[in-house]
Amino acid sequence: MLFGVFLNAESVTSSTLKLSGATTIQPIIEKIANAYYKETKEPLLIEGGGTESGIEKIIDGRSHVAMVARNLTEEEKSSFAYATIAVDAVAVIYNKNQKIKNLTKNELIRIYDGSIKKWKDIGCECPNLIVISRRTDRATLNVFEDYSGLKSPKRKNLPPDAKLIRGDAWEAESNINTLLWVAGLKGSIAIVSHAEAERYIAMGYPIRISSIENIYPSNESIKNGTYPIKRELNLLWRTDNPKVEQFAKWIKNNSFKKAVEELGFVAVDR
Amino acid sequence: MKLKCSFCTLWLPTLITSIITVLTFLVMYAFLSHSLADMLQAHKHSQELTKKIERMVSSTLNATFLGNESGFLEAVSISNQIHDDILLIEKNDMYNTASLFDSYEQLYKKLISAVSYSTENRLEDARAALEEVKVYTDSLENRMNELNEYFNKREKDAEQAFFAMMMLSGLLLLFIAFFNGFYLIPRRVIRPLEEFAATLKDNEEKYRIVANWTYDWEYWVGVEKNIIFVSPSVLRITGYTQKEFMQNPYLLADIIHPDDASIWGQHVYEAHLPNRPEEDAQEVEFRIVRKDGGVVFIDHICRPVYNYDGTYMGVRVANRDITHKMAILAELQEKNNLLDTLATTDGLSGLYNRRYFNEAFEREIERAKRMGTSLSIVMCDIDYFKLYNDTYGHQKGDIVISQVSGVLKCTFNRGIDVVARYGGEEFVILLPSTPPEEVKRLTERAREGIAKLWIEHSTSKAASFVTMSFGIANCTPDMSLNGNKLLKQADDALYESKEHGRNCVTVMGC
Numbered sequence: 001m002l003f004g005v006f007l008n009a010e011s012v013t014s015s016t017l018k019l020s021g022a023t024t025i026q027p028i029i030e031k032i033a034n035a036y037y038k039e040t041k042e043p044l045l046i047e048g049g050g051t052e053s054g055i056e057k058i059i060d061g062r063s064h065v066a067m068v069a070r071n072l073t074e075e076e077k078s079s080f081a082y083a084t085i086a087v088d089a090v091a092v093i094y095n096k097n098q099k100i101k102n103l104t105k106n107e108l109i110r111i112y113d114g115s116i117k118k119w120k121d122i123g124c125e126c127p128n129l130i131v132i133s134r135r136t137d138r139a140t141l142n143v144f145e146d147y148s149g150l151k152s153p154k155r156k157n158l159p160p161d162a163k164l165i166r167g168d169a170w171e172a173e174s175n176i177n178t179l180l181w182v183a184g185l186k187g188s189i190a191i192v193s194h195a196e197a198e199r200y201i202a203m204g205y206p207i208r209i210s211s212i213e214n215i216y217p218s219n220e221s222i223k224n225g226t227y228p229i230k231r232e233l234n235l236l237w238r239t240d241n242p243k244v245e246q247f248a249k250w251i252k253n254n255s256f257k258k259a260v261e262e263l264g265f266v267a268v269d270r
Numbered sequence: 271m272k273l274k275c276s277f278c279t280l281w282l283p284t285l286i287t288s289i290i291t292v293l294t295f296l297v298m299y300a301f302l303s304h305s306l307a308d309m310l311q312a313h314k315h316s317q318e319l320t321k322k323i324e325r326m327v328s329s330t331l332n333a334t335f336l337g338n339e340s341g342f343l344e345a346v347s348i349s350n351q352i353h354d355d356i357l358l359i360e361k362n363d364m365y366n367t368a369s370l371f372d373s374y375e376q377l378y379k380k381l382i383s384a385v386s387y388s389t390e391n392r393l394e395d396a397r398a399a400l401e402e403v404k405v406y407t408d409s410l411e412n413r414m415n416e417l418n419e420y421f422n423k424r425e426k427d428a429e430q431a432f433f434a435m436m437m438l439s440g441l442l443l444l445f446i447a448f449f450n451g452f453y454l455i456p457r458r459v460i461r462p463l464e465e466f467a468a469t470l471k472d473n474e475e476k477y478r479i480v481a482n483w484t485y486d487w488e489y490w491v492g493v494e495k496n497i498i499f500v501s502p503s504v505l506r507i508t509g510y511t512q513k514e515f516m517q518n519p520y521l522l523a524d525i526i527h528p529d530d531a532s533i534w535g536q537h538v539y540e541a542h543l544p545n546r547p548e549e550d551a552q553e554v555e556f557r558i559v560r561k562d563g564g565v566v567f568i569d570h571i572c573r574p575v576y577n578y579d580g581t582y583m584g585v586r587v588a589n590r591d592i593t594h595k596m597a598i599l600a601e602l603q604e605k606n607n608l609l610d611t612l613a614t615t616d617g618l619s620g621l622y623n624r625r626y627f628n629e630a631f632e633r634e635i636e637r638a639k640r641m642g643t644s645l646s647i648v649m650c651d652i653d654y655f656k657l658y659n660d661t662y663g664h665q666k667g668d669i670v671i672s673q674v675s676g677v678l679k680c681t682f683n684r685g686i687d688v689v690a691r692y693g694g695e696e697f698v699i700l701l702p703s704t705p706p707e708e709v710k711r712l713t714e715r716a717r718e719g720i721a722k723l724w725i726e727h728s729t730s731k732a733a734s735f736v737t738m739s740f741g742i743a744n745c746t747p748d749m750s751l752n753g754n755k756l757l758k759q760a761d762d763a764l765y766e767s768k769e770h771g772r773n774c775v776t777v778m779g780c
Contacts, residue, residue, distance in 0.1 A: 023390060048390025097350065127357060128371055170379060177386030180342060184326075184349030184378055204343055206350060 017243045018045040020062070021054020022069030022139050023174035024088060024193035025233050029067065031259045036250060042243060048174050051139035058237060064244050066236040069139035069193065082236045083251060086265035089194035089217040090143045090229040093179070095186045096206035100124050103210050105228070109148050111189060114166030119187060132181055132190035133169040140175075143231040144191045183207050191229075194222070195264035222266050233265065284450055291442040298435045306428045312365065313421040315355040320414050322352050323374070327381060327407070334385045342385075349378055365420060373413045377406040487568075487589040490575070493582060495519055507568075507591045509561030527557035527565060537570070541585060546574045555592065567596040616691040618668055619675035627690035627698055631753050634688075634702045642746070646709045647760040648699040650678075650716075650740045653772040655695035657729040658736065670736055671695065673723055681716040698760070706744040706777065713740050713775045721773065737773035739764060744779055 019029050026048050033044045047063065051070060057063035058080070072082055092108060094100075100122070103111070110116045112131060119126040134141035136154045145151055153164045154171070172178040175196040182188045183205040194209070194217045201207050209217060212228060221227040235251065237244045250256070260267045326348040333341025352374060360367040384399035481488065481501055487508070488501040500515040508525060515521055526534045537554040551573040557565050572587040614626035622630070631647075638645040652658070652674060659667040671691075678689050678697060688700040701709055717740055725736040741763025743756055759778045766776040 026390075046391075048386075049392065095350070097353075127353070128375070130375065172386070173383065174386040174390050176389050177382055180346060180382040180385060181379065183346040184382065185375060186350060186353040205346055 015243075016043055016045045017065070017241075017247060018047065018057075018063045019054075019065040019067055019235075020047040020049055020057045021065075021067030022051045022233070023048040023176065024069040024140065024196060025067035025085070025235070026174075027196070027199075027263055028085065028233075028256075028260055028265070031263060032251075032256055035255055036247070040246060040250070042246070044247075050135060050137035050173065051142070052137035055236065064237060064241055065247065068234040068236050070142045070231045070234075072232070072234050072236065076236060080236045081239045081248065082234050083248060084232045084234050084268050085251065085256070086195075086233040086260045086267055087222060087230060088233050088265050089222045089227050090140050090147070090191050090231065091194040091197045091217050092189065092210040092212060092229075093182050093192055093197050093207050094189045094210065095126075095182055096208045097186045098124060098126050098189075098208060101208070101211060102214050103212060105148075105213055108212065109150060112144075112148060112150055112165050112169065113163060114168070126187045128185075128187040130181075130185055130188040131166055131169040132172050132178060132188055133165050134178070134191065135171045135173055138173070139231065140191055140193060143229060147229045179205060179207060194230075198264045219266055232268070283454060284446065287446050287449070291439065291446060294442065295435070295439040298438075302428065302431055302435060306432075309421065309424050309428060312359045313425075315358045316414070316417045316421060319352060319355045319359075322348050322355065323377070323410065326352065326378075327403075330381050330385060334388050359417070365417070370410075370413045370417065373406065373410040377403060377410050380406055484588075487591070489515065489587050489589075490584060491519070491587065492584040498584065507560075507566060507589065508558060509564075525558045525560075527559055530556035541572050541574075548574060548576055550574070565593075566591055567593045619671055619691045621675050621679065621697070622688055622690040624690060624692055624698075627688060627692065627700065628753075630688045630690075631700055631757075634700055635753055635756070638702065638746070639748075641703075643703040644705070644744065644746045645756070646701040646704050646706065646745070647743045647756050648682075648701065648709065648713055648740055649692070649743075649757075649760040649764045650697045650699070650713075650738050651764060651768070652695040653732045653737045653739055653768075654727065654730040658727050661727075661729045670725055673725065674720055674736070674738065677719040677723065678716055681712055681719060698757075706742075706779070709742055709744060710775065710777055713742055716740070717773065717775055732772040739767040739772045740775040741765065741767055742775065742777040744777065 026046055029044060029046050033046065037043050049057075051066070051068045054063065054066035054068065055076070058066045066080075068076075068082075069088065072084075076082070092103060098119070103122075107116070107122055111122075111129070112133070114131075116122060117129065119129050133152060134144070136152050141152060149163060150165045151158055151162045152171075153167055158164075170181065172181060172190060172192075175193050178190045178192040179196065179200045182190045182192075183200070197207060197209055201209070211217075215221050215227050217227045217229075222230055235248070237248060239245070257267045326345045329341040329345040329348065332338045333345065356367045356370055356374065359365055359370075380399050380402045384396045384403060387393070387396035387399055481499060484501045485503060486501070487504045487506075488499070489497060489504070490499040492498045497516050497519050500512045502512055504515055505511050510521060510525070518524075523534070523538075533554060533556050537552060537556075541552045551571050553569070553571045555567065555569050557567055560566055569590040569592045570587065571590075572585050575583045575586045577583050614622055616623040634645055637643070652670065655667065655670070658670060675689075675691065675697070678699065682689050682699050682701065684701075686702050690698050690700075692698040701712075704712075717738060720736065720738045721733070723736065726734065727736045728734065730737065741760050743760035743763055745756055745759070763776040763778040766778070767774045770776065
């Protein structure tokens with residue numbers, strides 16, 4: 001089996017407005033990029049890499065706007081300008097051939113900490129439990145860690161008594177990474193942006209979203225807070241660039257909000 | 271015989287063993303063909319698997335680098351199918367697919383990582399991931415080759431198993447054939463048959479001896495009048511051989527004595543009447559002419575015979591040579607006759623004796639009474655016979671009595687006349703249904719006949735020769751008449767004759 005790989009690196013100028021970070025937010029920006037270019041003649045250079053890498057990049061100037069798919073820390077809020085653009089749930093997903101529809105919080109934790117070794121342990125006939133976690137620079141992981149009380153073993157400066165996510169868990173990068181793994185591998189379970197999961201399911205990918213404690217992540221349950229795993233989607237930027245200011249001002253209009261909702265996120269009122 | 275039970279002893283065991291063989295074969299065949307079918311199915315899945323993995327990878331790469339986004343969906347669905355196929359291989363063939371799963375998952379993991387990097391525009395990472403994909407591809411290729419080798423081996427094993435199964439079935443069938451040929455058939459069929467044949471032979475010999483050593487001339491005429499059996503004693507009795515009788519069913523009829531032909535004809539007619547019961551033996555006696563011309567008396571007994579189911583089987587005959595018996599019978603008859611004669615005849619005169627006369631007299635009186643006919647008695651006496659004996663001796667006297675008797679016998683010579691010696695020199699003659707004048711005439715003739723004998727009697731006072739005096743009593747007996755009275759009258763008449771000088775006849779009526 002031989003196949004070639006052919007990649008073209010995009011060349012960008014340093015003046016081009018660059019957004020980096022959460023792949024959860026990436027499709028929103030991609031969706032409005034054309035409209036933004038039409039109105040301002042400014043192209044947007046969009047790059048994934050995860051929330052934490054996005055923040056790093058605006059600190060060291062490699063990028064202008066960080067896409068942060070979690071609640072901001074107080075420090076971040078005081079250091080940077082920011083805009084909360086949407087609320088998104090973190091969905092627990094598995095391949096559609098998996099018949100279960102609900103997991104308790106305890107089951108979810110036990111799957112992720114490795115005490116459940118096989119699907120059979122919770123009464124499911126499915127081969128090869130593949131637990132998919134996220135890389136430490138992905139905000140989804142942070143949200144999940146906060147919910148479950150587990151920590152990725154890859155994190156630095158972990159307290160010695162920390163409960164850890166199982167070592168053999170696959171670490172997905174982007175949302176598409178997570179979704180394709182789950183869609184393509186029976187027996188896999190993962191955590192991913194709810195809106196992205198819904199979007200892929202709508203496109204026909206064999207993915208199932210699990211209820212947690214019998215609560216399905218619908219817009220309503222996310223909005224009213226009954227669905228437990230959720231986070232804000234934020235854009236974070238340094239205030240020293242007029243192009244960024246222009247962008248920050250533009251995203252307050254309705255077409256941005258519309259794009260957010262069209263992508264399945266819960267828009268926030270500002 | 272045990273032959274009746276050949277189903278239990280021969281066919282049932284054969285049937286059971288055959289059924290077991292066929293069932294064994296079928297079960298083994300079903301099992302093997304089922305597992306072979308599963309294995310081939312698994313092999314097919316494994317072959318499709320390679321193609322599917324190639325398609326999955328190319329779809330993914332198309333989607334990633336040529337912007338054909340529906341390619342992801344295709345890749346994902348192929349990936350699910352690949353999962354199913356691997357599971358089917360394991361399910362159908364017990365092949366441990368864990369390493370195959372692992373290799374495939376690693377390949378997919380890296381491939382999707384490359385996709386992910388690419389969508390995030392992290393081109394270096396994507397390139398590195400693709401290099402890794404290549405490594406996993408090779409690893410998966412190895413796994414696939416292992417699987418192929420495994421299946422090739424399995425196919426060979428299956429061929430061997432099939433061969434072994436055919437051999438086993440063949441051996442089983444061979445065993446049944448040998449079992450039947452060398453054990454079951456000889457033991458259950460041939461041996462009983464041989465025993466049966468030996469018994470038959472014994473029986474046949476027994477019956478042959480029984481049949482051939484009968485003293486009588488036995489034979490058996492079949493339904494078609496053919497001679498089924500003739501005992502060898504026929505030669506002794508008829509002078510004809512068994513063979514001659516067997517060849518010529520008409521021989522018996524031919525040698526019947528011509529005088530007995532009608533007896534034979536009637537017998538044959540009766541003997542062959544239909545539906546005669548077996549007990550109904552017909553017996554007849556007749557003569558046959560032997561081959562050498564001699565005549566043989568035969569006591570012939572025949573009866574119809576039927577077999578166990580009532581079918582008519584012909585006539586069974588026993589002919590006994592009774593010539594000897596017949597000769598004895600004839601001799602006996604002769605002796606009886608002689609005895610009869612001795613009992614009723616007077617030895618000296620040859621006339622009836624007094625005992626016979628008395629019987630005849632009683633009989634004739636009764637008849638005369640019944641018929642109303644006449645009956646005459648003549649009593650007569652040789653004149654001065656005592657003196658004759660004194661003069662000439664008894665021997666001469668006996669001769670006189672014989673001569674006188676001869677005259678009387680000749681004179682009263684009708685069949686119904688009874689001439690008897692009544693005492694020493696006294697005679698009595700019984701003449702039924704004879705007219706008195708005829709009696710008188712005959713008596714006179716008798717007197718004259720005696721006189722004419724001219725036997726010298728010098729001491730007789732009646733004449734110089736032997737004479738006789740006669741008394742006749744003629745009577746038509748009525749119911750009151752009895753023999754004594756009649757005899758008395760005859761005696762009185764005789765006395766009367768003696769009174770009148772003897773050598774005369776006196777008639778008394780009643």
